[in-house]
Amino acid sequence: xxxxxxxxxWVICKSGTSVKIECRSLDFQATTMFWYRQxxxxxxxxxxxxxxxxxATYEQGVEKxxxxxxxxxxxxxxxxxTSAHPEDSSFYICSxxxxxxxxxxxxxxxxxxxxx
Amino acid sequence: DAKTTQPTSMDCAEGRAANLPCNHSTISGNxxxxxxxxxxxxxxxxxxxxxxxxxxxxxxxxxxxxDRKSSTLILPHATLRDTAVYYCIEEEAxxxxxxxxxxxxxxxxx
Numbered sequence: 523x524x525x526x527x528x529x530x531x532w533v534i535c536k537s538g539t540s541v542k543i544e545c546r547s548l549d550f551q552a553t554t555m556f557w558y559r560q561x562x563x564x565x566x567x568x569x570x571x572x573x574x575x576x577x578a579t580y581e582q583g584v585e586k587x588x589x590x591x592x593x594x595x596x597x598x599x600x601x602x603x604t605s606a607h608p609e610d611s612s613f614y615i616c617s618x619x620x621x622x623x624x625x626x627x628x629x630x631x632x633x634x635x636x637x638x
Numbered sequence: 639d640a641k642t643t644q645p646t647s648m649d650c651a652e653g654r655a656a657n658l659p660c661n662h663s664t665i666s667g668n669x670x671x672x673x674x675x676x677x678x679x680x681x682x683x684x685x686x687x688x689x690x691x692x693x694x695x696x697x698x699x700x701x702x703x704x705d706r707k708s709s710t711l712i713l714p715h716a717t718l719r720d721t722a723v724y725y726c727i728e729e730e731a732x733x734x735x736x737x738x739x740x741x742x743x744x745x746x747x748x
Contacts, residue, residue, distance in 0.1 A: 526681075528681070554734055556734075556735070556736070558738075565725070565738045565739065565740050565741060566676075566682070566738040567738070568735060568736070568737065568738075571733075571734075571735065613679070615681050615682070617681075617682075617736070619734045624670050624687075624689070626672050626674075626684045626687050627672075627684075627734070627736060628684065629674075629681035629682045629683075629684075630681050631680055631681045632679070632680065632681045634679065
C-alpha cells in the first residue's frame with residue numbers, strides 16, 4: 523500500500539539552530555502534502571499545505587518565516603524549523619493524499635522535535 | 639474549526655465490539671468520511687472511509703446513516719492493541735485538507 527516516510531523520527535538540538543524534517547511519498551507522486559504539529563494530549567493541528575513547484579500556503583497563525591516549506595519534487599517535501607526555541611518542541615507529522623479523488627491520505631510516522 | 643464531533647472517551651471490553659460514533663452534520667453530498675486512529679507517538683493510521691454506503695474491510699466496518707450526518711465505526715472484536723485515539727474526519731471540500739477534531743480515546747480493557 524501507499525507509504526509516506528518521514529525523517530528523522532526524533533531530533534534533539536540546541537536553541538537557535540534550524541532543523542529540517544523530510545517527508546517522502548515512497549510509491550506515489552504527491553503534488554500536495556500537508557504538515558501538522560501535535561502537542562501532548564492534543565489533536566493534530568494543520569500548519570500548512572505544501573505545493574509542488576509553488577509556495578506553500580499556511581494556516582492562520584502559523585509563521586511562514588519560522589516554518590519554511592519546500593516541495594521541490596513530486597515525492598519530497600521538507601519542513602525547516604528556523605531558529606528553533608523550546609516552545610517549538612512538538613510532534614510534527616506530514617501527510618500526502620493519493621492522486622485519485624476520494625482516496626485517503628497517508629501519514630508519516632512523525633518527528634519528535636525537542637529543543638533544549 | 640473541526641467539522642466532526644465525537645465523544646471524548648470510551649471503554650470497551652476485550653473481545654467485544656467497539657462502536658465509535660461521529661457526527662458530521664455539515665457534510666456535503668460528495669464528501670467522504672474518513673476514519674483514522676493514532677497510537678501514542680505514531681502518525682495516524684488509516685482505517686476505513688465511505689461516502690454513502692456502508693463499508694467493511696479487514697480492520698473495521700463503517701455504518702453511515704441515510705442522511706449522511708453521522709456514522710459509526712465498528713471494531714468487531716476489540717483487542718488491547720486497539721487502544722488508541724480514533725478520529726473521524728470530513729475533508730474540506732476541494733482542498734484535500736483534513737481538519738482534526740478531538741477524536742475519541744478508546745481504551746480496551748482486559
